[in-house]
Amino acid sequence: MYIHAILGEHADVAELVGLSDTNPGRLEYFEDLIEQSYGEKIEGFAPADLADFIRSKNINRLIVTTPDFTHAQMICTALEAGADVVVEKPLTINAADAQRITNTAEATGRKVIVTFNYRYSPRNTALKKALLEGQIGKVTSVDFTWMLDTVHGADYFRRWHRQKANSGGLLIHKSSHHFDLVNWWLDDVPARVYAAGSLAFYGPENAADRGQHREHERGTFEGSQADPFALDLRSDPKLKGLYLDNEHLDGYRRDQDVFSGEINIEDNLALTVTYARGALLTYSLNAHSPWEGYRVAINGTEGRLELDVIERAAVLPAAGGSPVDPSVSVDGQDSLVRRRGERLVLQRHWEAAVELEIRNGEGSHGGGDKLLLADIFRGAVEDDYARPAGLSDGVAAIAVGIAGNDSLSTGSPVDVADLGLELGIAKSAHPVPAGR
Numbered sequence: 001m002y003i004h005a006i007l008g009e010h011a012d013v014a015e016l017v018g019l020s021d022t023n024p025g026r027l028e029y030f031e032d033l034i035e036q037s038y039g040e041k042i043e044g045f046a047p048a049d050l051a052d053f054i055r056s057k058n059i060n061r062l063i064v065t066t067p068d069f070t071h072a073q074m075i076c077t078a079l080e081a082g083a084d085v086v087v088e089k090p091l092t093i094n095a096a097d098a099q100r101i102t103n104t105a106e107a108t109g110r111k112v113i114v115t116f117n118y119r120y121s122p123r124n125t126a127l128k129k130a131l132l133e134g135q136i137g138k139v140t141s142v143d144f145t146w147m148l149d150t151v152h153g154a155d156y157f158r159r160w161h162r163q164k165a166n167s168g169g170l171l172i173h174k175s176s177h178h179f180d181l182v183n184w185w186l187d188d189v190p191a192r193v194y195a196a197g198s199l200a201f202y203g204p205e206n207a208a209d210r211g212q213h214r215e216h217e218r219g220t221f222e223g224s225q226a227d228p229f230a231l232d233l234r235s236d237p238k239l240k241g242l243y244l245d246n247e248h249l250d251g252y253r254r255d256q257d258v259f260s261g262e263i264n265i266e267d268n269l270a271l272t273v274t275y276a277r278g279a280l281l282t283y284s285l286n287a288h289s290p291w292e293g294y295r296v297a298i299n300g301t302e303g304r305l306e307l308d309v310i311e312r313a314a315v316l317p318a319a320g321g322s323p324v325d326p327s328v329s330v331d332g333q334d335s336l337v338r339r340r341g342e343r344l345v346l347q348r349h350w351e352a353a354v355e356l357e358i359r360n361g362e363g364s365h366g367g368g369d370k371l372l373l374a375d376i377f378r379g380a381v382e383d384d385y386a387r388p389a390g391l392s393d394g395v396a397a398i399a400v401g402i403a404g405n406d407s408l409s410t411g412s413p414v415d416v417a418d419l420g421l422e423l424g425i426a427k428s429a430h431p432v433p434a435g436r
Contacts, residue, residue, distance in 0.1 A: 050078065170266060
């Protein structure tokens with residue numbers, strides 16, 4: 001995404017100077033892609049040489065897309081070498097690293113941008129607009145349910161994410177997106193978190209309990225088409241070129257079986273979060289749903305807002321082929337009972353419900369990714385919805401997941417203040433009004 005943005009639409013304001021990866025084969029894959037697509041040769045360098053490369057090339061900005069547990073080291077190295085940082089969510093996976101990043105940013109005066117692209121999705125912006133207009137008065141509570149299906153959800157249990165030491169679990173890796181939305185919608189910060197969760201579907205123990213015998217520890221095998229949970233890397237040229245062709249260089253398998261190996265992240269999660277200004281959040285995540293999407297209901301003193309989103313209506317394995325890249329959700333699968341789409345409904349007290357307009361643009365996430373990339377490379381413009389996310393937003397988003405993981409360990413509620421993070425008090429240029 002970033003390569004095409006820099007060398008394509010934003011080539012007049014940005015220059016791609018270098019690429020780095022721990023796997024030289026994956027690095028070569030993208031070097032070849034750039035040369036074939038744009039006719040340019042981009043220099044590669046070893047991750048250990050990051051600071052020297054930034055200084056020697058006078059790099060202004062580093063984009064970090066590495067596994068979550070490496071973010072803090074990459075970010076702090078870049079800040080200290082004199083570059084700003086754009087980092088994929090989550091910011092990092094624990095409180096100590098979050099505070100390390102904060103301290104380094106303050107000491108160097110450099111900037112950190114966290115790419116929360118869901119803020120830019122028109123449906124989520126439409127909900128923010130209704131709140132800013134005071135359509136439901138003062139917010140009292142939020143109900144938020146997220147469904148990951150057996151293609152997308154399963155994929156977190158194939159990859160490095162399956163180990164909490166790498167990803168912080170889904171509460172941090174995936175749910176930080178969702179918690180950021182709530183923080184942003186409410187213009188508030190979390191104060192207390194109580195969590196429950198379990199690994200109830202994936203993993204070898206659950207497969208054995210259901211009498212499922214797994215013969216293969218990876219998805220690339222002859223006859224994989226008959227297994228809906230098998231991801232055969234040979235079936236997708238990109239996955240094959242990036243991972244299968246290069247696994248001999250570092251041993252990393254992109255297609256681990258979701259019912260094998262040491263998986264220690266949860267696939268079912270539920271949280272209760274108390275916010276600093278008093279609103280309550282009830283949140284749940286299921287990673288083995290038969291359909292993918294989310295439902296949000298926000299209650300206020302003057303009414304209720306409801307956002308329903310169906311991103312993939314069903315998982316229907318194609319005849320003769322296993323799933324391809326699970327990150328792609330546009331597949332046309334639909335039904336009369338559960339139709340893909342989105343709907344935002346407002347119902348004020350003593351009034352009939354009305355549907356609010358959602359204006360989608362072109363591209364992924366309803367055109368939201370295009371808006372995000374423009375803010376990153378051309379500079380954020382004045383925004384009534386305060387969508388650009390900085391370091392403090394990144395910290396506040398993972399604070400819920402960090403506290404949630406602590407609560408899972410102790411069985412008790414966790415005060416976010418006890419994490420030692422600098423969340424501050426929510427002070428928006430556009431506070432949610434008390435009335436309409």
